[in-house]
Amino acid sequence: xxxxxxxxxxxxxxxxxxxxxxxxxxxxxxxxxxxxxxxxxxxxxxxxxxxxxxxxxxxxxxxxxxxxxxxxxxxxxxxxxxxxxxxxxxxxxxxxxxxxxxxxxxxxxxxxxxxxxxxxxxxxxxxxxxxxxxxxxxxxxxxxxxxxxxxxxxxxxxxxxxxxxxxxxxxxxxxxxxxxxxxxxxxxxxxxxxxxxxxxxxxxxxxxxxx
Amino acid sequence: xxxxxxxxxxxxxxxxxxxxxxxxxxxxxxxxxxxxxxxxxxxxxxxxxxxxxxxxxxxxxxxxxxxxxxxxxxxxxxxxxxxxxxxxxxxxxxxxxxxxxxxxxxxxxxxxxxxxxxxxxxxxxxxxxxxxxxxxxxxxxxxxxxxxxxxxxxxxxxxxxxxxxxxxxxxxxxxxxxxxxxxxxxxxxxxxxxxxxxxxxxxxxxxxxxxxxxxxxxxxxxxxxxxxxxxxxxxxxxxxxxxxxxxxxxxxxxxxxxxxxxxxxxxxxxxxxxxxxxxxxxxxxxxxxxxxxxxxxxxxxxxxxxxxxxxxxxxxxxxxxxxxxxxxxxxxxxxxxxxxxxxxxxxxxxxxxxxxxxxxxxxxxxxxxxxxxxxxxxxxxxxxxxxxx
Numbered sequence: 001x002x003x004x005x006x007x008x009x010x011x012x013x014x015x016x017x018x019x020x021x022x023x024x025x026x027x028x029x030x031x032x033x034x035x036x037x038x039x040x041x042x043x044x045x046x047x048x049x050x051x052x053x054x055x056x057x058x059x060x061x062x063x064x065x066x067x068x069x070x071x072x073x074x075x076x077x078x079x080x081x082x083x084x085x086x087x088x089x090x091x092x093x094x095x096x097x098x099x100x101x102x103x104x105x106x107x108x109x110x111x112x113x114x115x116x117x118x119x120x121x122x123x124x125x126x127x128x129x130x131x132x133x134x135x136x137x138x139x140x141x142x143x144x145x146x147x148x149x150x151x152x153x154x155x156x157x158x159x160x161x162x163x164x165x166x167x168x169x170x171x172x173x174x175x176x177x178x179x180x181x182x183x184x185x186x187x188x189x190x191x192x193x194x195x196x197x198x199x200x201x202x203x204x205x206x207x208x209x210x211x
Numbered sequence: 212x213x214x215x216x217x218x219x220x221x222x223x224x225x226x227x228x229x230x231x232x233x234x235x236x237x238x239x240x241x242x243x244x245x246x247x248x249x250x251x252x253x254x255x256x257x258x259x260x261x262x263x264x265x266x267x268x269x270x271x272x273x274x275x276x277x278x279x280x281x282x283x284x285x286x287x288x289x290x291x292x293x294x295x296x297x298x299x300x301x302x303x304x305x306x307x308x309x310x311x312x313x314x315x316x317x318x319x320x321x322x323x324x325x326x327x328x329x330x331x332x333x334x335x336x337x338x339x340x341x342x343x344x345x346x347x348x349x350x351x352x353x354x355x356x357x358x359x360x361x362x363x364x365x366x367x368x369x370x371x372x373x374x375x376x377x378x379x380x381x382x383x384x385x386x387x388x389x390x391x392x393x394x395x396x397x398x399x400x401x402x403x404x405x406x407x408x409x410x411x412x413x414x415x416x417x418x419x420x421x422x423x424x425x426x427x428x429x430x431x432x433x434x435x436x437x438x439x440x441x442x443x444x445x446x447x448x449x450x451x452x453x454x455x456x457x458x459x460x461x462x463x464x465x466x467x468x469x470x471x472x473x474x475x476x477x478x479x480x481x482x483x484x485x486x487x488x489x490x491x492x493x494x495x496x497x498x499x500x501x502x503x504x505x506x507x508x509x510x511x512x513x514x515x516x517x518x519x520x521x522x523x524x525x526x527x528x529x530x531x532x533x534x535x536x537x538x539x540x541x542x543x544x545x546x547x548x549x550x551x552x553x554x555x556x557x558x559x560x561x562x563x564x565x566x567x568x569x570x571x572x573x574x575x576x577x578x579x580x581x582x583x584x585x586x587x588x589x590x591x592x593x594x595x596x597x598x599x600x
Contacts, residue, residue: 054559060566067531067561068583070591074532074550074562084554 016186017096017122018044020206024120024178025049029091032056032116034078034108035098039066042073054090056081079103082111090116097204099123101155110172113211119174122206125181127161127199146184146203162199169209178208227322228286229256229279232359240317240352243508246342250331253356254322255314258282258298259306261362267598268362269304270353271313272370272377274575275445275502276494278321281313282306288493293575296582303585308598309366316377317352318344318501326497327428338497339425346373346509350380357388366596367589369393371574372541373502376509379549382530383511383522391529391592393585396538396574398545399519399552400510405540408448409503412441416496425497438496439487446486451537451570455479519552526553529595530560531588533581535573561588 018041025031028050033042036055039062045051055073057063066073074081078095079102093116095108100123102108112119124146125131131142141151149156160168162181169176181189181202189202198205232253234240239249256279261268271281271294282298284291298304298311315323318341330337357365368381368389375397382392401409416422419437423430447455459479463469466476475481515521530553534546543564553560565580567573574581593599 052559060564063561063563064565064580064583067563068587070587070594072529072559072561074554074560075564076550076562081554084551086555086557089557 015040015096016182017204017206019186020180020182020188021094021096021120021122022048024206024208025051025092025094027051030054030089031092031094032085032090033094033096034082034112035095035101036066036071036073037062039069039071039073041094041096042066042071043069046071078108082108082115085115087114088117092116092118092120094120096120096122097124100158100160102158105158105160106168106172109168109174109209113172113174113209117210118177119209119211120206121165121209122204123160123165124156124204125162125199125202126159127163128203129200130203132200144184144203162202162205163196165205165207169207172211174209174211176207177210179205180207181205227254229254229322231255231322232356234355238355240348240355242342242348243345244342248317248324248342248344248348251317251324251352251355252322252328253314253317253324253352255279255312255356256281257313258311259309261310261360262598265362266364266366266596267308268310268312268357268360268365270357270365270368270381271298271304271311272349272353272368272374272381273313273316274370274372274374275506276490276499277374278319279313279315279323280321282311296577297585303582304369304589308593309589312356312360312362314353314356316349316373316502316505318349318498318505320495320498323352325495326425326501327495336428338428341497341501343504343508344501345505346376347380347384347514349505350377350384353377353381354385354388364388364390366598367391367393367592369395369585370397371395372397372571373506375541376506376511379511379522380509382526382528383515386523386526386528389528390596391531391588393531393533393588394546394549395533395581396535396541396546396571397549398541399512399522399548401507402545405448406507408444408540409507411444413500413503415440415444416500419496422496425500427496433491434496435491438491438494438499439484441499442490442494443483443487446483448540449570449572451539451568453537453568454570457568458482519548520555523553523556523558526556526558528558529588529592530558531584532560532562533574533584534562534564535569535571535578536564536566537568538571538573540571 030052033055042053046053056076063075093112134142181198184203234251236249239247277293280292281294282292300307315321318325375394378394416437419434421432422434462478464478464481469476512519534543550562
């Protein structure tokens with residue numbers, strides 16, 4: 001039961017994005033966390049924001065952990081199971097550090113915006129300077145605290161940069177309501193929204209979208 | 212409460228150490244078939260104490276060959292009740308906290324009205340004169356029971372397999388009276404393959420010369436051989452290839468070499484024969500026909516315009532669905548259909564698929580992940596219900 005190594009994808013050590021996501025969610029709302037892992041975010045949202053918390057998780061260990069804690073979580077796959085939910089059945093549909101591990105991020109994002117009034121997505125920024133440095137000068141795929149798994153084992157099959165994600169949001173017709181870029185320690189890079197500098201300096205980002 | 216007269220050759224129904232409730236001709240049970248069943252006796256067992264607000268009652272629904280003795284020691288077999296590992300003081304279904312009700316289903320043979328009960332018209336056992344009953348009919352009888360017990364609504368309804376079908380029927384048709392529901396290893400309808408297996412079992416019973424058109428009691432006999440074969444075939448479907456291999460492999464039974472005959476050379480044969488022979492001592496052949504038929508007829512969507520999602524529209528019940536990886540009788544895909552319908556209805560639902568090689572019977576066995584899931588789900592529902600202690 002304690003083996004959470006099969007959680008997909010393996011979460012980074014620093015989960016300051018969870019706090020940022022928590023701040024974006026309105027009190028008492030209805031939330032679906034897709035790829036909810038061991039339920040940390042759902043628990044935080046239930047405790048601090050009194051939300052009706054639901055989750056989807058691929059791994060049995062994660063689901064069991066969640067249900068044993070009393071969270072409403074179903075075992076399922078973001079790529080195939082979001083279609084079972086009706087339109088606008090949640091206030092927020094959240095994917096934290098998961099979208100890059102899906103087979104079809106565009107479909108998944110469209111589905112999130114269909115079933116939720118808002119979508120919140122956090123992801124690692126593949127255009128961070130350290131990533132660029134490791135590829136451009138060292139000549140290998142990036143490895144960092146934020147991206148700790150080597151290329152041959154990583155579940156992250158669809159990396160993107162902050163700039164790429166803005167493009168995807170635009171392509172699916174979403175409105176970016178809020179965008180927060182932050183570094184490895186979870187420090188927000190204030191005032192850099194929309195600029196190219198965030199795309200270079202931020203290790204991760206959280207987007208609040210609507211459609 | 213009325214004690215029914217002795218009418219059951221399998222179990223002396225009137226003397227079982229459980230409670231009975233008797234409904235007379237003025238309150239018939241209206242059956243799906245259009246017929247009415249009266250008088251009606253329900254045999255049930257309770258564990259724990261109903262709290263003052265009547266908010267802690269759990270209805271446990273038994274499977275095909277189960278009965279009302281779900282916890283403690285079974286008074287007839289002397290073995291642990293079928294969910295003894297799950298239900299009791301300090302257990303996942305904690306009887307220090309909850310009031311557990313388990314009733315023998317109608318059509319059964321452990322004290323509730325069934326084929327072995329006396330037909331008031333003929334003053335003989337019903338046999339095949341009993342109207343065919345359905346899962347919905349079983350649940351209607353359970354509703355009459357909680358009305359009789361003056362329990363407005365249930366904290367939880369739970370059960371596996373045929374018990375899970377009853378849970379789904381409860382949640383779909385009496386959602387206001389079901390705070391939470393745990394259907395385990397079940398489906399919204401019985402599959403063609405499952406109907407096929409049941410038909411094999413029924414034909415084995417019907418082919419036994421001692422069946423006598425269902426009037427075997429009159430002939431002071433019983434189709435034991437046919438029923439044993441039915442049980443053997445069914446038992447295989449409750450296990451898995453991996454579990455059979457792990458338990459028996461091709462090991463021989465008390466011998467060093469095959470005998471070039473049709474004796475039980477293999478351990479697995481001996482095991483199945485034993486399962487068949489012990490089953491006939493505790494189960495009535497006609498009941499087996501009626502209850503397998505009830506499962507075959509189950510199709511929840513059929514009662515809701517062909518759409519399972521309609522069965523759960525506006526539901527406020529909290530659900531937890533559990534399936535087992537090696538269950539090929541009610542596979543995960545069937546259980547997932549329930550989850551899909553509940554998602555479609557925007558219901559509060561959890562779904563856990565537990566990895567085990569123990570097959571369909573996993574819900575009755577020592578599977579720690581099941582116990583953790585039940586504990587977690589009930590604790591959380593209890594908090595939402597405001598139950599303490």
